[in-house]
Amino acid sequence: MRKLNTTPKHDGFYMPAEFEEHDGTYMIWPERTDNWRYGAKYAQHVFVQIAAVIGKYENTTMLVNSSQYKNARAVLPEYVRVLEMSNNDAWARDTGATFVKNNAGELRGIDWEFNAWGGLQNGLYFPWDKDSQIAQKMCELEYADVYHVDNFVLEGGAIHVDGNGSVMATEACLLDEGRNPHLDKETVEQILQKYLNVEKVIWLKHGIHLDETNEHIDNICCFVKPGVVTLAWTDDTNDPQYQFSKDCYDILSSITDSKGRKLNIHKIHIPSPVIISKEESCGVDSVSGTKPRAAGDRLAASYINYYVCNGAVIVPAFNDPMDGQAKETLKDLYPDRDIIQIYSREILLGGGNIHCITQQVPKREIT
Numbered sequence: 001m002r003k004l005n006t007t008p009k010h011d012g013f014y015m016p017a018e019f020e021e022h023d024g025t026y027m028i029w030p031e032r033t034d035n036w037r038y039g040a041k042y043a044q045h046v047f048v049q050i051a052a053v054i055g056k057y058e059n060t061t062m063l064v065n066s067s068q069y070k071n072a073r074a075v076l077p078e079y080v081r082v083l084e085m086s087n088n089d090a091w092a093r094d095t096g097a098t099f100v101k102n103n104a105g106e107l108r109g110i111d112w113e114f115n116a117w118g119g120l121q122n123g124l125y126f127p128w129d130k131d132s133q134i135a136q137k138m139c140e141l142e143y144a145d146v147y148h149v150d151n152f153v154l155e156g157g158a159i160h161v162d163g164n165g166s167v168m169a170t171e172a173c174l175l176d177e178g179r180n181p182h183l184d185k186e187t188v189e190q191i192l193q194k195y196l197n198v199e200k201v202i203w204l205k206h207g208i209h210l211d212e213t214n215e216h217i218d219n220i221c222c223f224v225k226p227g228v229v230t231l232a233w234t235d236d237t238n239d240p241q242y243q244f245s246k247d248c249y250d251i252l253s254s255i256t257d258s259k260g261r262k263l264n265i266h267k268i269h270i271p272s273p274v275i276i277s278k279e280e281s282c283g284v285d286s287v288s289g290t291k292p293r294a295a296g297d298r299l300a301a302s303y304i305n306y307y308v309c310n311g312a313v314i315v316p317a318f319n320d321p322m323d324g325q326a327k328e329t330l331k332d333l334y335p336d337r338d339i340i341q342i343y344s345r346e347i348l349l350g351g352g353n354i355h356c357i358t359q360q361v362p363k364r365e366i367t
Contacts, residue, residue: 001139003145006147007147007194009194011102012197013101014198015099016163016362018223019163023107023362023363024060025059025060026063026096026138027061027358028087028092028134029044029063029072030043030090031065031067034285036346037283037284037349046342046343046344047062047347047357048076050314051076052076052077053312053342054309054314057310057312060079060080063085064083065084086130086133087131088131090350090357091352092134092358093218093359094213095134095135097111097139097142098110098156099142099144100147100196106364107364111135111139113132113154115128115179117212121177124351125289152191153179154174157352157356161223162223162227164257165259166200166202166257166258168202169203170205170207189201200257202252202257203251204217208302209300210297210300212351213351220302221252222304222306227262227263230268230333231245231252232270232303249265268329268330269322270302270322271318271321272320274318276297303315303322303323303330309360312339312340313334313338314340314342315327316347317343319343342354
């Protein structure tokens with residue numbers, strides 16, 4: 001596949017919204033013992049559930065290290081494609097390619113730099129050399145030419161687009177000193193505009209409290225369609241999340257999108273604090289350079305970390321009273337899709353949730 005030296009905006013390509021039609025979904029099989037408890041066996045069970053559900057709606061591919069290929073192939077449904085691909089960890093949203101297309105339906109990919117959410121300064125694991133190659137390899141699998149963005153670190157979970165000229169991101173993440181300390185906010189904005197081909201960057205200050213990705217946008221706010229967003233919320237003024245969410249709400253209420261529309265904001269309440277248990281902590285290997293999982297730590301639980309695939313929305317569940325409320329709200333917002341909740345605590349224990357482990361391939365022209 002060709003390495004392109006131009007930008008998507010120059011070439012007439014743009015990033016479609018996640019709610020637009022897909023050709024398929026990529027996931028990566030979990031196995032690292034210093035992040036997933038008890039050899040990732042509990043997490044693998046949930047990954048199987050999620051891949052099995054998505055695979056009923058669209059083509060689904062699981063990428064897996066050679067050491068786990070036979071295991072993954074044996075436990076995943078036959079309709080889920082399993083391909084061997086070297087990786088460091090299982091976050092397809094953040095290490096995978098960001099796909100763009102043009103009005104003719106041609107597909108290309110963006111290969112951002114990846115440094116494990118902060119590099120040697122405040123990253124979450126080391127090394128990340130295999131993960132930094134995944135986007136290129138995904139483009140190869142999709143026969144998609146690729147834009148390599150040199151000297152700019154970005155993860156897929158740090159952006160949400162509406163497919164209509166707007167992108168959302170958090171300042172806490174994209175302006176974090178572990179990513180692009182050599183760039184100011186204006187320059188970061190210009191890069192997003194060139195590579196996503198958007199007209200407006202909507203900056204929120206924060207994401208979810210204690211989100212170890214430096215507060216990715218995909219855990220706090222999401223486009224349902226142009227002009228409509230969901231926002232993680234709490235009414236508990238004593239929760240640190242309250243001020244984070246209120247700041248987001250105030251910003252979203254006071255701005256317009258790229259087309260001059262006021263935003264319609266739908267609050268989705270977070271569950272009660274999700275805390276790592278002693279058993280869960282003891283099941284994770286302690287390795288230098290990897291973020292520890294300590295008993296008593298609060299996890300960044302949010303229903304906004306859902307994935308929109310063809311015909312369905314796959315939503316986290318936490319065995320919390322708010323589960324049902326979140327599902328009902330999303331039923332109203334996505335009336336033409338099935339709303340499927342999956343208990344995803346095991347993914348959350350690894351540092352993310354359902355949206356973090358999926359990456360969509362937009363629908364292209366069929367020739």
